[in-house]
Amino acid sequence: MKSETLIFGIRAILEAIHSGKTVDKLFIQKGLQGDLAKELMQIVRKQNITFTYVPIEKLNRLTRSNHQGVVANISPIDFHNLEDLVMNVVESGQTPLFLVLDQLSDVRNFGAIIRTAECTGVHGIIIQKKGGAPVNADTIKTSAGAVFKIPICKVDHIKDAIFYLQGSGIQTVAATEKAETTIYDVDLTMPTAIIMGSEGKGIASSVLKLVDHKAKLPMYGEIGSLNVSVACGVIVYETVRQRL
CATH class of the missing domain: 3.30.1330.30 (Ribosomal protein L30/S12)
Structure with missing residues (x-):
């Protein structure tokens, strides 16, 4: 490895x-x-x-x-071109499912998300060139090697990726506790890109203004938030459930 x-x-x-x-x-x-x-x-x-x-x-x-x-x-991996990846997935006839990680900084969370994404048929993960977690030995280990099996794209700005996805007929869904609706109210059978925020700050407000839907997970405890990799897993598996 x-x-x-x-x-x-x-x-x-x-x-x-x-x-x-x-x-x-x-x-x-x-x-x-x-x-x-x-x-x-x-x-x-x-x-x-x-x-x-x-x-x-x-x-x-x-x-x-x-x-x-x-x-x-x-980096130990070669990154993919976003436009080429989206076009290939759309042309394949599959229903696109992408993850967009906005400034996620913890390499272990990154690795855990990559592992979940590979297990659930996510077509690609989109990250920003600057400010996010690198793909290093810890990422590789936490992903159980999934980092070599799923396309990862690096873009200059997350906002540009959002615009491109939307222009390609892919709805953008931001996971945020600031939402009025839960993830269970969103139709995830459509071509979808799920946006997850950083561990401390969540999704940037400038990105939240652009997305098609904002959705939260219902919380009943006192802590009020989940680890980002756990939250991502719950949301991606809700997508899988809806598409089965």
């Missing part, structure tokens, strides 16, 4: 980016100078790659090799 790959050196990282590899995290030495470093930063900013300036001691702890002031974590 592949896990997250650590690469280092400016030329090696430039080559990885040019070849289409997904950089989950990029650590750059504070004050790094030189033409190659400038070239790297131009590409990093153009492609909206997450990076952090760190002291050289941090880089030395990550690798004992000659890192040249940069170390990167490369």
Whole structure:
């Protein structure tokens, strides 16, 4: 089973980016100078790659090799193009079912959701390039390897994905406690994308304004909220129940 790959050196990282590899995290030495470093930063900013300036001691702890002031974590999977995936699912004659994860940050929750999605026939998972949980060794382990079996798409902005899904005839359903109706009141037999929010903040208000439906799970305890991976499992299985 592949896990997250650590690469280092400016030329090696430039080559990885040019070849289409997904950089989950990029650590750059504070004050790094030189033409190659400038070239790297131009590409990093153009492609909206997450990076952090760190002291050289941090880089030395990550690798004992000659890192040249940069170390990167490369994703162990290849991400899919959203437009191609949606088109393929629609053309297949199946009723589309997608998950959209808005800034989910915990890798174990991410892995658990991927595992549930694979078990329930979800056609793909959509995440944002910046701010969300990476696909790393913990994600892979928690997903029980399902991360290699289900398409995952990275998009620049969740709102753009919402617009594209809606334009493709797919209803968008946001799971939020701010809803008036429950998930059991929504017709999930239609082509559907379910949006789940982050562990702390839920779904961004700017995203909630765009969706077709808002729905909540009925809560009877005092805590008032479920773990996001558990809530996602309940909602996806309600979709399965309706479609059986």
